[in-house]
Amino acid sequence: MATTSATDTADQDRLFAALANGTRREVLRLLRDEGPQPVQALADHFSMRRPSLSEHLKVLREAGLVSEERAGRQRIYRLEATPLAEVQDWLHPYEQFWRGRLKGLAELLDRIPDDDGS
Numbered sequence: 165m166a167t168t169s170a171t172d173t174a175d176q177d178r179l180f181a182a183l184a185n186g187t188r189r190e191v192l193r194l195l196r197d198e199g200p201q202p203v204q205a206l207a208d209h210f211s212m213r214r215p216s217l218s219e220h221l222k223v224l225r226e227a228g229l230v231s232e233e234r235a236g237r238q239r240i241y242r243l244e245a246t247p248l249a250e251v252q253d254w255l256h257p258y259e260q261f262w263r264g265r266l267k268g269l270a271e272l273l274d275r276i277p278d279d280d281g282s
Contacts, residue, residue, distance in 0.1 A: 178227045179250065179251065181227070182223050183227075187210065187220050188220050188223060190210075191221065191224060191241075192224070192229060194206060194209060195230065200240050200241060200243075201240065201241060202239065202241075203221065206221075228244055229245075229247055230242060230243060230244055231244050
């Protein structure tokens with residue numbers, strides 16, 4: 165059985181906390197769909213002040229979900245999808261659980277006679 169260190173747990177908590185916010189998930193979607201963008205281009209998608217968006221970007225950066233690169237006076241943000249593999253790994257056993265349950269339900273429904281008399 166694998167053991168989880170306090171550092172791993174803190175990193176995982178930071179990752180899931182970053183994903184818990186809808187604005188941050190939308191930022192990740194924008195970066196996934198439209199590629200790297202400067203802060204202002206991202207801010208244009210939201211009805212919030214730029215400092216508020218900068219706080220969301222900071223949380224995403226600390227969780228390892230985005231990286232920041234300076235290009236002159238601009239800060240360009242890029243999606244870093246690698247940590248999302250950890251989320252997928254965590255969710256996989258639950259997906260298997262539900263697939264098994266749904267398969268069992270399908271088998272049960274297949275055994276029930278149709279109401280149309282056939």
